[in-house]
Amino acid sequence: QVQLVDSGGGLVQAGGSLRLSCAVSGRTFSTVNVGWFRQAPGKDREFVAAITWSLRNTYYADSIKGRFTISSDNAKKTVYLQMNSLKPEDTAVYYCAVGWLSGARTQSEYPYWGQGTQVTVSQ
Secondary structure: OEEEEEEOOEEEEOOOOEEEEEEEEEOOOOOOEEEEEEEOOOOOOEEEEEEEOOOOOEEEOOOOEOOEEEEEEOOOOEEEEEEOOOOHHHOEEEEEEEEOOOOOOOHHHOOEEOOOEEEEEEO
């Protein structure tokens, strides 16, 4: 069993920054893949970024490439999503998730999910 706690959301003005955290506990392996997804009101949940725990390979959605950075602190078993140059369209609930397929971009590849953290970007 794997447990995830995501945090760090909040209200920020456009152009601002936030850093989300995802603390992972329980049974994990070196090949675990940690992803971030987001869901805006009335929209489907979409892939944002992912990192392979051991290799630290990173993957990004085109919509956030160059603005968001995913990283991991393996000793702390925590994955971060640094979000810069935030736009109102980045407003969503952000979820971290754990799976076993490196670079997976579909929800079905992630059996474990955090509770979500709200990010609101004002004009």
